[in-house]
Amino acid sequence: MGLFPTRFRGVICLLALTTSVHGMWIFPDALHLDSSDVLNKNCGESPYTDWHKPEDAREFENPWLAVFRHPEEQVPFCHGTLITEQHVLTTAICTEAFTINETIIVLGDYDQSVNPDCNSAGICASTIERVVKDVIKHPKFIGESYQYDIAIVLLQRPVIYRNNIKPICIPLIPIIPSSVHLPKVYNALWTDSSSRPKQIMMDYISLDQCLNNPEGVHFNTSNVLNKNCGESSYPSWEKPPDVRVNEHPWLAIFRHPDEQLPFCHGTLITDRHVLTAATCTEGITLNETIVVLGEYDQSVNTECDSEGNCVSIVERVVKNITTHAQFKDESYQYDVAVVLLQQPVSYRNNIKPVCLPLIPISETRIHNVLWTEDSLRPKQIMMDFSLPSHECSKPQNNLMVDEHLFCAKIQNPDMDRINEGGVGSPLLVQYQERYFQLGILLFGLSDDDYKISHVYLNVTSHIAWIEQTVVLGIKSQ
Numbered sequence: 001m002g003l004f005p006t007r008f009r010g011v012i013c014l015l016a017l018t019t020s021v022h023g024m025w026i027f028p029d030a031l032h033l034d035s036s037d038v039l040n041k042n043c044g045e046s047p048y049t050d051w052h053k054p055e056d057a058r059e060f061e062n063p064w065l066a067v068f069r070h071p072e073e074q075v076p077f078c079h080g081t082l083i084t085e086q087h088v089l090t091t092a093i094c095t096e097a098f099t100i101n102e103t104i105i106v107l108g109d110y111d112q113s114v115n116p117d118c119n120s121a122g123i124c125a126s127t128i129e130r131v132v133k134d135v136i137k138h139p140k141f142i143g144e145s146y147q148y149d150i151a152i153v154l155l156q157r158p159v160i161y162r163n164n165i166k167p168i169c170i171p172l173i174p175i176i177p178s179s180v181h182l183p184k185v186y187n188a189l190w191t192d193s194s195s196r197p198k199q200i201m202m203d204y205i206s207l208d209q210c211l212n213n214p215e216g217v218h219f220n221t222s223n224v225l226n227k228n229c230g231e232s233s234y235p236s237w238e239k240p241p242d243v244r245v246n247e248h249p250w251l252a253i254f255r256h257p258d259e260q261l262p263f264c265h266g267t268l269i270t271d272r273h274v275l276t277a278a279t280c281t282e283g284i285t286l287n288e289t290i291v292v293l294g295e296y297d298q299s300v301n302t303e304c305d306s307e308g309n310c311v312s313i314v315e316r317v318v319k320n321i322t323t324h325a326q327f328k329d330e331s332y333q334y335d336v337a338v339v340l341l342q343q344p345v346s347y348r349n350n351i352k353p354v355c356l357p358l359i360p361i362s363e364t365r366i367h368n369v370l371w372t373e374d375s376l377r378p379k380q381i382m383m384d385f386s387l388p389s390h391e392c393s394k395p396q397n398n399l400m401v402d403e404h405l406f407c408a409k410i411q412n413p414d415m416d417r418i419n420e421g422g423v424g425s426p427l428l429v430q431y432q433e434r435y436f437q438l439g440i441l442l443f444g445l446s447d448d449d450y451k452i453s454h455v456y457l458n459v460t461s462h463i464a465w466i467e468q469t470v471v472l473g474i475k476s477q
Helices: 006-015 028-034 207-212 215-220 460-475
Strands: 019-021 024-026 065-069 078-084 087-090 104-107 128-137 151-155 185-189 198-202 251-255 264-268 273-276 290-293 302-304 310-312 314-323 337-341 366-370 379-385 405-410 426-431 434-441 454-458
Touching: 065 087, 251 273, 273 434, 273 460, 314 460, 337 460, 366 434, 454 460
Parallel strands: none
Antiparallel strands: 019 024, 065 078, 065 104, 078 087, 087 151, 104 128, 128 151, 185 198, 251 264, 251 290, 264 273, 273 337, 290 314, 302 310, 314 337, 366 379, 366 426, 379 405, 405 454, 426 434, 434 454
C-alpha cells in the first residue's frame, strides 16, 4: 500500500478487487475466509443481513457478542467477541480484572433479564457460560497509553455453534474506507440503561483526527456532546484558590424556590442539559427547583470582569430528570443523573458547556471547582489522584471502589476543605487548552475527615449512558 502515491489512494479499491495468494487469483471474500486455518470459519452469519440497523438489536442479530462477569455478580464489567469456538477477543485492559478459572464469560446472551431468549418465530436458545482458562495479552501492551490494548481469552471448554452463538469474522486484509468504498460501521454493546444490546451507528474519522489531533476524537465523534465546550478566559494552568470571573462558565447550582442558598452542584453539558450526581436529584421537584447558571459572586446578580464586561445570571426550572437505572443510594454506584432544563440557554461569556472525555484522558493535574460554605465565590481546590484506589474503599465511606469510581485527595488539606454542599461539583482537567470534566464529587466530608480521599464518579466510564440520555432527551422535545 505504501508504494502507491497519495494521489492514487482513492482508486486502490478499484485496483484491488482481486489479489494473488499462493499463485492463484481470488476475490477478497475468499481471502478473508480461506487463507487462515483457524479464523473465519462459519463466521459473521446473522439472520439480519439488511444494512438498516435499528437502535435495539434483534434476537440472534449479533451472536458473537460476549460479556465478562465476576462469579458473585450478575452485571458484566467488559465486552468481547467470539472468534473461534474456544477464543474470545477483547481489550487487554478488560483482562486486568480477570481471575483465571473464576471469571465467567457469557455467550449467546440477548435480553439479560431473561433466559432463554426467543425470537419472533418461537425459536429459543439459552446462554452458555464458560470460565477463563488463560489470557494472552499483547507483549507491548502499556495500560497508561492504550497502546497494543488487545488480548485473546481462552475458554475452559469450547462451545458449539448455534443460532445465538457464532464467531465474528476478522479482516485478514485491511478493509480500508475511502471515497469509493465506505463501509457502514456500528458498535454493538449492552449499555448501562438497557438489558438488551444497542446498535450505535458510527462514522469514520481521519487518522489525523484520531492520532495526531486527539481533539478530533473528543469533538467530532458525538452529535450532541462537546460542542463549543470547555472554553475559558483563563487557559493557563496556574490556578489561584479563588476562581476568577467567567473562569468556569459551566458551573451550575440547584436551589429551592424559597431559598437562596444552593443545595447541590452540577455542570452544563449542552444548552439544556446539566450533569450532576443522582443523589442531588433526590432534592429536586420538577417544574419548581431552580438551576442557576452563570453565577460567580452569590452576593450580586450582575458580574463584571476586569474590562467592564458585565453579564447576569440565568435561572431555569427543572423539566425532567434521568437518573441511572442502576443507581443505588447506599453504595454510590452509578450515582449520575442528567437534568433537562425547561428552556435552553444561550451561550455567552459566563455560560458555556464543559467538555466530557469521550475517550480516557491521562492528564493528572486536576482540580475540584465549587462554592464552599465560607465563600460567596467558587474555589479551585488542587487535587491528587489516590493510588491505589483501595485508600478510599474504607468502612467510613461504605463503598468499594471499582472502575466506575475513583478517589482524589486535597493537595493542601490544611488550607482547603470540601464540604457536603459540594456534591455534584466537577473534578476538572485542562487538556488541549480546554476544560474537561473527569469526575463528579459524590459526597463531601466533615472537617474531621478532610485528610482522607474524596470519592468521584468516573465520567469516562459513564459517557455512553450520558450521551444516550442526552440524545433521548433531545428526541423527546
